[in-house]
């Protein structure tokens with residue numbers, strides 16, 4: 001489901017600094033036991049702010065490039081998203 | 084045509100200067116006329132004077148090594164130009180000025196201008212303010228130029244990558260930026276402007292290409 005796609009967080013390079021949790025305007029991210037996680041994936045607007053501000057470059061907001069009306073595989077679901 | 088003193092009093096840039104400063108400036112002003120198309124000074128030549136436009140319009144431009152001309156500014160009535168090089172060590176004109184119409188200017192020689200500025204903090208402030216505006220103008224110009232070429236490259240990039248493969252790869256803005264020789268921020272802005280012009284639609288993680296013709300013509304530019 002397209003509505004569920006969220007930024008990809010690389011927990012290996014994440015230092016649990018909490019910046020992404022603090023800056024997310026949608027309050028979609030919380031700090032979990034293993035690191036930041038999406039408590040409310042639907043709320044994420046994919047604004048890319050967390051990607052911009054993560055000091056470790058641990059967050060990636062990937063985009064797929066598609067034509068209007070294209071429903072081929074991959075046009076919808078990225079591999080990275082968490083939910 | 085008013086005389087120099089009269090001109091200064093009516094010129095917004097200098098009108099508020101103390102009377103004695105105005106008088107000192109006007110004594111240093113040399114009136115010159117140029118016909119439309121005539122060159123006032125040439126890029127790279129020693130910068131001998133600053134100019135105030137009393138009549139007509141002046142076009143300031145630079146020529147790239149490839150011979151392409153870039154207009155930096157169009158200067159009109161009451162505006163000052165060629166001040167920047169006069170404050171530099173090498174004092175070379177960094178652009179060419181040409182009369183866009185028949186033009187009358189008042190020239191102030193470099194030595195005179197430097198002395199006037201030393202004697203009058205009010206005049207120094209006027210020139211600083213003028214510099215600030217010019218810096219602002221050039222900053223916008225640079226941004227505009229780099230954004231424009233990035234738009235072309237980005238449009239091409241999107242067209243190419245929307246076609247490729249059955250399983251799509253994902254691109255972060257950072258990756259797109261390094262593909263296109265720019266920075267992430269500029270890509271973000273270019274994408275937003277494409278979206279607001281209806282060329283694409285940002286649908287969460289999908290960049291949806293909407294207007295093929297528009298993107299193609301953008302990529303040609």
Ligand code: SF4
Pocket residue numbers: 009013014015016017018019020021036053054055056057058059
């Ligand atoms: S800002 Fe980056 S490093 Fe910090 S917790 Fe979030 S993902 Fe991890």
Ligand code: SF4
Pocket residue numbers: 007023024025026027028029043044045046047048049050051061
């Ligand atoms: S992309 Fe935007 S809304 Fe989504 S988690 Fe990051 S900051 Fe929050």
